[in-house]
Amino acid sequence: MPKIxxxxxxxxxxxxxxxxxxxxxxxxxxxxxxxxxxxxLGSLVVYLSLDEVETPCFTGRPDAATxxxxxxxxLCNRQxxxxxxxxxxxxxxxx
Numbered sequence: 001m002p003k004i005x006x007x008x009x010x011x012x013x014x015x016x017x018x019x020x021x022x023x024x025x026x027x028x029x030x031x032x033x034x035x036x037x038x039x040x041l042g043s044l045v046v047y048l049s050l051d052e053v054e055t056p057c058f059t060g061r062p063d064a065a066t067x068x069x070x071x072x073x074x075l076c077n078r079q080x081x082x083x084x085x086x087x088x089x090x091x092x093x094x095x
Contacts, residue, residue: 002048004075006083012043013088036092037067044074 016023016036027035045055056070068089075085 001078003078003080004044004048005080006088008047009075009083009085010088012040012047013091016040016043016092017094031064033064033093034062034067037064037071037089038062040089040092041067041071041074044071048074048078050074 016039020032020036023039024032024035027039029035030038041056044050054074056073058066058070062070071089072085
């Protein structure tokens with residue numbers, strides 16, 4: 001089972017921050033936080049090679065909190081070293 005370290009996760013976050021404006025401009029549906037968290041979740045699904053059963057599904061329209069919970073759920077058993085994703089996820093909301 002592929003795992004992710006705090007350093008690798010932070011690099012993902014930092015890459016999204018660098019490309020923040022472009023990502024938001026090309027994905028105009030949702031708030032900036034929703035868009036960035038959606039992109040991060042998608043990146044984690046690919047990076048961790050999650051299969052269909054492991055990939056979070058949503059009912060209704062997900063919001064930023066839903067995406068954040070899904071990311072934390074995915075990271076729950078996939079961390080190579082234990083880390084708190086909260087402060088790193090908070091960086092996506094900073095401008």
